[in-house]
Amino acid sequence: MNDTPGWTSPGSAPSDGQDGSGVPRPATPGDANGSAPQWSKDQPPAGQWSAPSAPVPGQSTPPQPTAGWGGPGRPGGWGKPPAAKPGVIPLRPLGVGEILDGAVTTLRTYWRTVLTISVTVAVISQVAELLAQRYLVPAPPKLNPDATPAEKLDHAMDSMQSSLIGLGPAFLIMLMATLVSAALLTVVISRAVLGRPVSVGAAWQEARPRLLQLLGLTLLLPLMSAAIMFVCMLPGLLLGGSGGAALAGIGGLGGFVLVIWLMIRFSLASPALMLERQGIVQSMKRSAKLVQGSWWRIFGITLLTQLLIFLVAMIIAIPFATIGIAAEGDGFSGILSGSDPDFGWTFLIITGIGGVITSAITYPISAGVTVLLYVDQRIRREALDLELARAAGLPGYTSGS
Incomplete structure (x- = not known):
């Protein structure tokens, strides 16, 4: 078995303990210790180089050699054909x-397959959120116009706490729906990438055995982030006073930077878990190994993707929110008068439709970028x-016998 992890689609064996040393290089008679080279028997076709020949009359330069492998821009390539592209990306x-x-x-x-998954998940999530907002989130108590600043702060904190408690069940439903969406879309x-379509049923059969571990990974990362933030802010919270507040702010900023670093370091754990059948801890280690040396590149691509998703969400959400407010009749007048408008079913349904459309578009893009980043890192490190x-x-790429 070669040292380079193979393309492990769901259902294949995992790959452990791999690094960039497994990338194929020109063959040598043996390794430094005299053993046979440890790489796959199946390598790309040898280059079909033609020997230099005398110039043909009327031709200013002799014929250039041609190669049977590689793509434009690869080191040492003269006139090589473009990289193969059996699916949605070129293989380079x-x-x-x-x-x-x-x-x-x-x-x-x-x-058909992608929208079936994303629309179904988006509808379930939006319905859960709509019902929670309508029936579970309590109406904020009336605030005395003559309330002191401290009373206004207490009122705001109570309203936020009530909203978070009321939205808890909806959040759990959204988490599960998003989890299933990410698993199916990864498959x-x-x-x-291979140019092979897959039905929703087949994707579900492939993803189902990994859902519990994916749930564990999905819960572990935010819990780990919250624990880091708490530990970093704890000294300032214990100190109290203005000095403690300043110390807690500095600790919170440091904790935030550390959380961002860890989230990018473990950002490829989900596709590693799904596609290599890794466990939770093993997938996190695998992600850290793939991200090593490319942290800033992956951070930049992830940040750019999130900004694009945010812009798409705003472009879709703002018109639906405007239509929903206008459909309420006195929605705009209530906002302009400074009072807290009581939005009803019309507003919630219209904005919910906008949320479904937004999620149906952004879920596949977000999942696609994550999976393709994983594939790209393995191409760069492991051929x-x-x-x-x-x-x-x-x-020209037959399986080894």
């Missing part, structure tokens, strides 16, 4: 635009493009 290291384009192409090419996108070419059945 990806640029930022190619990662975003691959996520959008997956949504456009396999829209769909992993097949899209996964060779395994993908074999899995896609491309000519």
